[in-house]
Every structure is written in C-alpha cells, then in structure tokens.
Amino acid sequence: MQHGAGSGRGLPPTFSAEEAAIRPDVLVVESGEVLIPGPVSFSFDIGLPRGVAYACLAEAGLLAMEGRFESFTLGRDVDPARVKEIYRLFRRHRFQIAPLRTFGKLLTDELVAETNARADELRHDPALLARVKAEAALRIGRIPPRAKGVAGVTMLKPEPARARTA
Numbered sequence: 001m002q003h004g005a006g007s008g009r010g011l012p013p014t015f016s017a018e019e020a021a022i023r024p025d026v027l028v029v030e031s032g033e034v035l036i037p038g039p040v041s042f043s044f045d046i047g048l049p050r051g052v053a054y055a056c057l058a059e060a061g062l063l064a065m066e067g068r069f070e071s072f073t074l075g076r077d078v079d080p081a082r083v084k085e086i087y088r089l090f091r092r093h094r095f096q097i098a099p100l101r102t103f104g105k106l107l108t109d110e111l112v113a114e115t116n117a118r119a120d121e122l123r124h125d126p127a128l129l130a131r132v133k134a135e136a137a138l139r140i141g142r143i144p145p146r147a148k149g150v151a152g153v154t155m156l157k158p159e160p161a162r163a164r165t166a
Helices: 017-021 055-065 080-092 109-123 126-141
Strands: 005-007 027-029 033-035 052-054
Touching (some): 033 055, 055 080, 109 126
Antiparallel strands (some): 033 052
8 A cells, every 4th residue: 555545553543433434545554463373263353353363462362472571672663583483483473464444344456556646636636635625624523532442531511419318
C-alpha cells in the first residue's frame, strides 16, 4: 500500500469507525496481527479470529518459547537489530503475518484501489484537498472526545442516587 493508508489500531483503538469514515481517502489498517501455528487457545477472548494474535502478544510468546523473559521491544524507538532478531524467531517458529483488516473487514485489493483512487483525486486537486481536510476537521470536532477510543470521563452520565440500606 502506498499512499492513502495508515495504521492506527491498538487496544483500545486509536481511531473509531466513525472517525475513519470522515476521510474515505484514508485507509485505517488495524494492528499488526500474526497467525500462530498449531492449536492455540487463549484463556480469554482477545477479539480476533481463532489462531490470530496481536503482534505484541506474539512477540512475548516467541520470546517465552525461546526461554527469554525480557522486555524486548518497548515504545516506538526500536533498534532495527531487534526487529531482525524477532523476525528470525517468527520464521523459526513458523508464524505468519495475518491478513490485514480494517474495522473487522478483510482488506481487499479492491478496497485499497478505491482508497488510493480517492487519495489520488485529492492529491491532484489541492483546493479540493484543502476543502475536504477543513470539513473533516469540523466533523471530527463534533465527535465526543476519546482517549484511545474510549469515551472521556466527561461523557459519562452520573449514576442515579441509590437508597442506602442498613
């Protein structure tokens, strides 16, 4: 994917589907996910298809499989040598990159092409791009604030007073 694509999924999600719909020329790709070989059973529902794990969870699993119990990649400043090392473990244990998704739907070549076509149209018309960006900013401003996809405390309604029992 060249232009018109971005990644913004974590848990909780960085972008809501409502926010993403405002800019159909931008494709939001969900988090990095991997297919784990063999029968995999998590002790809780992580919200992914069977046998699929978030890359960060898979990294921890890979390290545990190697008997390594350490903080390996933490934050955004990751040493490229560590990326290569975890990739070697990924290949050694036959992990695979899971199909990319956007808000629960599989990312298809057609969806990428449609998004890229919209992005190309805007890129070739700077006035239209400026107008779309301004309108998007106004619409996003009307969406209640969220902290990483979670409604802000100011959006919660107070609970009704409960009668105290002795």
